[in-house]
Amino acid sequence: MGKTLTPNRTNHSDKSSSGSHDFPLLPTMPIPNLEETCHNFLEWSAPLLTAQQQLCTKAAVERFLADGSCSEALQSDLIEWGSSLEVRNWSSPVWKDLYLESRAPLPINSNVFYYLKSKLDEGKNSQAHIAASLISCVYQFIELVDTKSLSTDMQKDAPLCMSQYDNIFSSTRVPKSGTDELKVSASRRHIIVLHNGNVFKLQMLDESENIKSPTDLETELDQIISIADNGQNIGLLTTLQRDVWAQGRAELLSLSNQNQATMNTIEQATFAICLDQEEPEEIQDISQQLLHGIGCDRYFDKSLQFVVFRNGKTGINFEHTGVDGSVMLRLVAHVYDNIDQVFLNVHAKGNTGFESQVGDIEPLSFELNEPLSHLLESAKGRFQQHISETQTRVLGFSSFGKEQIKTFGVSPDAFVQLALQLAEYKLYGKCYSAYEAVMTRTFQEGRIDVLYTVSPESLAFINTMINVGCEIRTKQQSLVLATKKHTQRANECRTGRGVYSHFLALKYRYKMAKEKLGLTELPELFSDDGYLALTNSVVCTSTTSEYGVELAGYGPIVQNGYGIRYFIRNDSICFNMTARTKMQANLESMHFYIEQSLLEMAEVMRVK
Incomplete structure (x- = not known):
């Protein structure tokens, strides 16, 4: 290659550095207001709960936020620690610890793969x-x-x-x-x-x-x-x-x-x-x-x-x-x-x-x-x-892609996420919590936050789709409202106002500082049905740019769940889907229902 490589790279340890590059200092990711996070948590968990469970979760949140509760100490400690010189982004070490603390084998459970496109002739x-x-x-x-x-x-x-x-x-x-x-x-x-x-x-x-x-x-x-x-x-x-x-x-x-x-x-x-x-x-x-x-x-x-x-x-x-x-x-x-x-x-x-x-x-x-x-x-x-114990299915959906979806006036990603929820509802008669990773790299040392995609608006949309007597205009309006809610939540996560990372950070500070804070047990909120339902991500999804990539994927993150990595191309959508072998029949059904749901939704939106 004829170029000299510096054998040992430079380490970048100065807090004012933006990593490996010189550009204006990125903003620090704000620590969300605890009341706002709890408000969003109640909204995000509600579609997953019965009416009685919602009341219990609301009461758990009220106790969590009560004067003198441990939440005040944890939030104050998080703010103090997050503003210290050695911490550029309060969420980054929390995510790192989450990975390193897992005891599960790396393959399937944690590691991710990409199948690469190539301009080289593999036959020659x-x-x-x-x-x-x-x-x-x-x-x-x-x-x-x-x-x-x-x-x-x-x-x-x-x-x-x-x-x-x-x-x-x-x-x-x-x-x-x-x-x-x-x-x-x-x-x-x-x-x-x-x-x-x-x-x-x-x-x-x-x-x-x-x-x-x-x-x-x-x-x-x-x-x-x-x-x-x-x-x-x-x-x-x-x-x-x-x-x-x-x-x-x-x-x-x-x-x-x-x-x-x-x-x-x-x-x-x-x-x-x-x-x-x-x-x-x-x-x-x-x-x-x-x-x-x-x-x-x-x-x-x-x-x-x-x-x-x-x-x-x-x-x-x-x-x-x-x-x-x-x-x-x-x-x-x-x-x-x-x-x-x-x-x-x-x-x-x-x-x-x-x-x-x-x-x-x-x-x-x-x-x-x-x-x-x-x-x-x-x-x-x-x-x-x-x-x-793990099965894989690949769905190459070729009927349309992002260009067609854009003509419907909605976000292509939100459209696909609604199709995943509709498919799940057809299979189970309900929607479990679904997870989509959202990047937070506009902040110093940003990683990701978790967008939980099931919302009152998405459930309302599903109800219109399964109601044979519902008018097309109502279905269209419901779909548009649900995609707007999805985009709103994505923006909240992208700007550092998600629920998952904030709660994860409070749990992390409990682990690291409980003796100093005089705490003896994790707040009950984190064992409440609402928290458990929201964070039990039966459908774990992510998507990114597909440039240079044919396919990507990972395993499910819960035993009864699915790992779904997808690419929305101009005229097609590719899904890599995994599930445990005991769920093979359900995996085949999800494969069928995703394709069916995409076609049905497009048919609705094409009506003028």
Whole structure:
């Protein structure tokens, strides 16, 4: 590639910095007024509750807000802590803690995948060639990040916080008992490559501290692919329940200095490349392979893993603690825009690279004792059981997309969300809580908040749709009102006035400061039926820009729920849907009802 990479990036620790970029200081996310949050909570939870439950929840809120209650102490502590010098955004550490505290296995439950579009001909280019092009593109992007040359992300006319870009690379979620740790290294010198159960360290800099050429990377990757021997399958350990893996990792490190050095090499790697032997062709198979694969050639603790299948199809599996989807998709867009130019640029410059040096590919292995060998074997069985408990369905809806929906005079996202609620109602005869992630990056170190989509307006719309005697005009008006309410709630979340993050932060401050505050138990509001109904997100959804992406997805976040990731394209809508295997029949029904609901709603809105 012929460019010099700064081996260790600069750390940005000054509170006045906006992350990796220099632009006017972003506003601080305000801590919402507690009474306003509670008012919204009552409104947002009401459609999910019986009349009696609503009365009980209202009484719980009144007790929560009463003079002298613990809510005053928690809110005051949150305000004091949130304004301290070490906290740029009161919600950011709260979300980070939420991820790190989860003890569930990372694959399916937490990690997210993207299936990437590519301008490279998968039939004419080898697995190693495509992987080398991908690696070179990513290092181009790293250079932009580390030299503060990446243009600022924008949401319409508003600049977005860029701090999450510092967490994409050389980043690993380390298992610890109780709560994990996110380690971010400054190193950019090597990546790890996983193939056939083996792990390899691949040096990325040549003798002159330049990034290796894609030609040399392709040669080295071909060498790795040619190794037929099965490895230790050490990545399977990262599929375990987090406390179990934490104990295993501690045992692993205690055995030898070699194990400590090997683990350090893996955790400091810029990212992981997984050279899969699988050749998925069907979109549903690709979805499942990227969501979890078979576990042997993954390292789910790494914040960033690229998967390159033998047939050249590519994707990403990323760990969510430090990075949200909108940030990862900027990297995806760069790869899509540049991957077909990598080797063209090399040939244009006449750069054939240097002869790869001995030691540039280093096999990594661990010393294992008998308990660890048993744990590894156990991990394989547990993972097979884990993936057998989740099903995936992909719905490619091709009748219309955002351009048609815009002619109805409503938000395309709100329209799709209403279709999801209508589909759920057809299946269950009611709507459970539904979750949509909303970005808050217009603030310093903003992450997301949760838009709960079921509203009195959306239920009124559903009632008009299922009422065969209801006039078309009434249905149209009801749909428009429901989409406006959805947009209103989205704006509340986007501007830091959502319910979930505020309540989550109060619970976080209880955990961190209860002794100081003299509190002995969590406020009863957080065990009230209203809170439990609202936060039990049976339908968990998200959407972002689809540029450079064919498909994206994740698992359900509750046992009786659905994980639905969708892209609204100009003339189509693509849904990746997951649910537990015990709900397979319901998943098939949701698939059918979503398509049916979209068609019915469009038919209503087309009437003049």
